[in-house]
Amino acid sequence: MGPSIPVKVSVNGVPYERRVEPRLLLSDFLRHELGLTGTHVGCEHGVCGACTVLVDGEAVRSCLMLAVQVRDRDVMTVEGLAASGQDTLHPLQAAFRDAHGLQCGFCTPGILMTLIPFLEENPRPSEEEIRYAISGNLCRCTGYQNIVEATRLAADRAAQREGSTA
Amino acid sequence: MTAGRYFGQSIRRNEDARLLTGRALFVDDVHLDGMLHVAFLRSDFAHGTLRGVDCAAARARDGVVAVYSAEDLGDYWQPGPLLVPPPPIKGHVFHVATQVPLARHKVRHVGEPIAMIVAESRYVAEDALADIEVDLEPLEAVVDVERALAVDSPRIHEHLESNLAAHVVQQKGDYARARDDAAVVVARRFRYDRGASAPMENRGIVAHWDARAEELTLWDTTQAPIPIRNGLARLLGLMESQVRVVAPFIGGGFGPKIMMFYPEEVLLPWASMQLSVPLKWIEDRQESFYGTTQERGQVHDAEIAVTKDGTILGVRDVFLHDSGAYDPYGLTVPINSQCTLLGPYRVPNYYSEFTAVFTNKTIVTPVRGAGRQHGVFVMERLLDLAARKLGIDRVQIRKRNYLSPDEFPHDHAILFQDSAPLLYDSGDYLPSMEKAEELIGYRAFIEEEQPRLRAEGRHVGLGIVSYVEGTGIGPYEGARVTVEPSGRVRVATGVGTQGQGHFTAFAQIVAEVLDVDVTNVQVITGDTREFGWGTGTFASRGAVVAGSACYEAALRVRDKITKLAGEALEVAPDDIELSNGRAQVKGVPSRALELGELAVRANPLRGAVRPGTEPGLESTAYFGPARGSTANGVHAMIVEVDPETAMVEIKRYVVVHDCGHVINPLLVEAQVQGGVAHGIGNAFYEQLVYNEDGQLLNASFMDYLVPTSTDVPSVEMGHVVTPSPLNPLGVKGVGEAGAIPTGALFAQAVEDALRDLNVEVCEIPLSPNRLFDLMREAGASARG
Amino acid sequence: MIVEGDFTFQGPRETVWGLLQDPEVLAKALPGTKELTQVAPDQYEGVMQVALGPITAAKFTVKVELKDKVVPERYDMMIDGRGPVGYTRGVAKVTLAEHGDGATVMTYRADLQIGGKVAAVGQRLLDSVSKMMTKKGLDALNDELKKRLGP
Secondary structure (H helix, E strand, O other): OOOOEEEEEEEOOEEEEEEEOOOOEHHHHHHHHOOOOOOOOOOOOOOOOOOEEEEOOEEEEOOOOEHHHHOOOEEEOHHHOOOOOOOOOOHHHHHHHHOOOOOOOOOHHHHHHHHHHHHHHOOOOOHHHHHHHOOOOOOOOOOOHHHHHHHHHHHHHHHHHHHHHO | OOOOOOOOOOOOOOOHHHHHHOOOOEHHHOOOOOOEEEEEEEOOOOOEEEEEEEOHHHHHOOOEEEEEEHHHHHHHOOOOOOOOOOOOOOOOEEOOOOOOOOOOOEEOOOOOEEEEEEEOOHHHHHHHHOOOEEEEEEOOOOOOHHHHOOOOOOOOOOOOOOOEEEEEEEEEOOHHHHHHHOOEEEEEEEEEOOEOOOOOOOOEEEEEEEOOOOEEEEEEOOOOHHHHHHHHHHHHOOOHHHEEEEOOEOOOOOOOOOOOOOHHHHHHHHHHHHHOOOEEEEOOHHHHHHHOOEEOOEEEEEEEEEOOOOOEEEEEEEEEEEEEOOOOOOOHHHHHHHHHOOOOEOOOEEEEEEEEEEOOOOOEOOOOOOOHHHHHHHHHHHHHHHHHHHOOOHHHHHHHHEOOHHHOOEEEEEEOOOOOEEEEOOOOHHHHHHHHHHHHOHHHHHHHHHHHHHHOOOEEEEEEEEEEEEEOOOOOEEEEEEEOOOOOEEEEEOOOOOOOOHHHHHHHHHHHHHOOOHHHEEEEEOEOOOOOOOOOOOOOOHHHHHHHHHHHHHHHHHHHHHHHHHHHHOOOHHHEEEEOOEEEEOOEEEEEEEHHHHHHHOOOOOOOOOOOOOOOEEEEEEEOOOOOEEEEEEEEEEEEEOOOOOOEEEEEEEEEEEOEOOOOHHHHHHHHHHHHHHHHHHHHHOOOOEOOOOOEOOOOOOOOOOOOOOOOOOEEEEEOOOOOOOOOOOEOOOOOHHHOOHHHHHHHHHHHHOHHHOOOOOEEOOOHHHHHHHHHHHHHHHHO | OEEEEEEEEOOOHHHHHHHHOOHHHHHHHOOOEEEEEEEEOOEEEEEEEEEEOOEEEEEEEEEEEEEEEEOOOEEEEEEEEEEOOEEEEEEEEEEEEEOHHHOEEEEEEEEEEEEOHHHHHHHHHHHHHHHHHHHHHHHHHHHHHHHHHOO
16 A cells, blocks of 8 residues: 555535545545545546535546545535535525436435536526536436426526525 | 325425435445455456466455455355246247356356455455456357357357257237238338446445344345345345345436346355455446446347238237346346337237347346337337338327227237236327327428428428336335324335435325325335335336335225224224324314324333234235236427438427326426436437457446436426226336337437438437438438 | 558568567567567567556556468467456567568558457547557667668
8 A cells, every 4th residue: 555645624614634545536535534425426437427526616526536636625515515404405405306306316416516616607597508517417317307407496596585685 | 096185296305305415325325344345356358268266466465355266155156046037938948047156167248257355445455456367268259149149159158059048939810911911011120239227326235244143234236125135145044034135325226226136246245244344345337337237239120011001910020139148137128028019009910039149248137128118119110111101191100000998908918027918907099199299299390390491401300109118017015104103104115216206206105195294204115124025126116016005004004093093082983084194083173183192002001902903003015916007108309410410409309108197297207307318328329339359348438428418308298197907006107118219219200300311220229420321321322 | 459551661671570589679669568588489478568548557468479480471470468457369460571672561460359448448549559559669670670780
């Protein structure tokens, strides 16, 4: 086994310090070192997008990054989306539930983490834009239709909230 | 059962909060103290003689705990079980050759496991794979199904005389005479090739032998935990009660996660017992391309005999079925092809003969559709060709041959995969077709829009096809319904769940019967300790069979409630009604008891439970349908083909389906949408490409193209309901429906779009490349 | 996979032939060869390391046997390379023809089976990598030839 390297990282706002092998993937680090198993691994070659997390706010594939690359950075996983508590959901998560935007749920965390920065950038996306945004995330169950619907629902609700607070 | 407060309603899912927050447990999320990790050395060769496996260097590596080759398994080494014995069809031939835990003497497909390494981490286990020395003499690979049957073909299984796995003839009437009477006979060769099931979650196993408790726990990505428990107990010499198999949340199944007794599934429990440590193996995507079963390789020589007005006189179909290297799943897939071909049509004379063939490729077992695609493809294509030859509209020829509602139940006089006669329970096909015509705007498209767009030089086409699907077969499932003192209701059933929404659909059935809030019904599936009787999730049967068992169990609990409440409230049980979690005297809501209170009373701490009664508000029921219920539907699509690039754009996609009563329209529509996406993948994007050496050339998601959000259209949906008389809910299965007719539909639509080029599509999958070739060939033959 | 082509050496056929029989030269002509030793007449064994797209510098144990030799015209090279990421097996047919001006034209045609991970995930790159390796090998042979013939 190779030498271990210290990694200090913030994940979902919680600071962690671990020593890791240089070759340890970020996905394995999150799942097996930190026990954050909400991030799923579907292909380990960067195509399926299930392992998408945010690093400093940007969506990245955690199977294509090494744990040592997130030293001193902020990582956010699906576990960080909702405030803690069993029944609280982030508005995007709630929209996925309400529009039946998931079936087996395996690809879902990656899709949510892809959509978070997308909706920040583009709060009122068209269907085409949504489809393009998630075109790097594979889903075998839904045919994507309800994922698109759920995303639109989340955007509409956010716009309504904006409107009512403005 | 008809629609009520919960049954038949679009209710959001009970399971979603767990899945959306990352709390849902998948197999790879299981972490146990002291757990070690497993990797498998797999064959690079499709066919070869295995002379030796030297594991010494691997064993010596730091961090490696154990290495096993076939030699090290001792008596535990034995071929896997025959999962589905062939139906008792007269004169059939079936040769069994089931998969082995680790290759011994021979390898028979790329990816077949040769050795197993247990190490401190998966990284180390994979490092150690390179230390193993394999002495292997390559043999010529058997890849092509026709070549496999040649006298001089290499033999894959030494105990057999040839590569023939099975030969089956089923027939009714007299096709030869039908042919003589026909105005037109159309014959073609049709091909369907392999695809991957490609669930987003690969397979995985965690095995934990607890030596103190003498219990084995297995977390397994299986669609059928109970058969796996039973089989493992037998293999390991344990009592079934000593084995617990848990199928937690499963990231999609689509068939291959069925009770396969995959090598990994058999080896990890054994090794955990040997080493007395928990073991984990998680398949990676590349392993999945080799090691997880596949489907769909068939070659059909088929013909149809019709009268001048397009009435079907008979069909003859002779086909070869690619079994892959082993045939543990018996004849399910080719028999489904054979039976589903008949579709919604009246076919008085039918001759169907198939030969299943061993090849040096990954094992073939059902993948969403399970052979039905091929039957639908052949029949629908034959009808299209016959219609064209006769100058009849393609919708007309279908309508002309539909079975009419008064012909049900309809006996097709051949045997289905479940060994029962192929007997359609119910159906009414004309309304489905008419609705599809209306939704897609059939007349307007072919009479106005298409001519107009063609005049502009655009290649637009329409497809419209029918299918039936035998669903919801036996043998049985069971369920236990319990009202707890909290008033919440627990439902346990044996089927596993892979995203279908069982936590909600079963809850709806029970909530409807007991009139409790659907979110107060907690469903447990796929844990043999919770419910130990049943088979599994396959053949679009979960809602039909397990759903009916939930219903029956809930009815019994309701009886217990009304009896107990009647006693407590001093009225007859018939005078008790259930309402909003309470049992009340009919018409007197003030005289009521909470179900939780009744549950407490049903489990007294003092006094005596009277003879002949049981404590608790709990009941278990089983449901076994005599045979499957037949769902049906019509799919229609409009496409535009770019003649330069041969890219096909799907402009519209319409599905009209009839799966009897619908438990939850939201879930049903989503199942269909997902199936359609899978079907579109099979039709135009996905193909497992094997070369002549049996090497799979596209074993990654970079090269094997699962459709993305930009490839799949939104599906417009229409419903027709002909309830099944075979179960109390009147439901039929729907899980596979979306994927079944898509190939036939795609072929027809693309042909229609390219009518000026006279392209004929007799194969699936297509691809832009293949379609381009077909266009070029058609152009060349037109010129020639 | 078929790898074929021809190459003109500026040197006499016998010299080129001699080069092709020398394990040290052969090692240079098979790019990625880490070692190559003669184990018997016309039989060589060694280790090669090849990178192919996502597959990084994988080691292969290689056996090479020269057969059906017609000095100095042609021979068949039987190749059997195996490693943790796959295998390559097959035969390369090599002929040498005299060309005017003292040049020698080598024609080669290798029919190779590629299997395992190399075939499964490297398929799209096989063609370009094999071309690149062939060119490297031929350049190495040509350099060696020039060295032997002197300035």
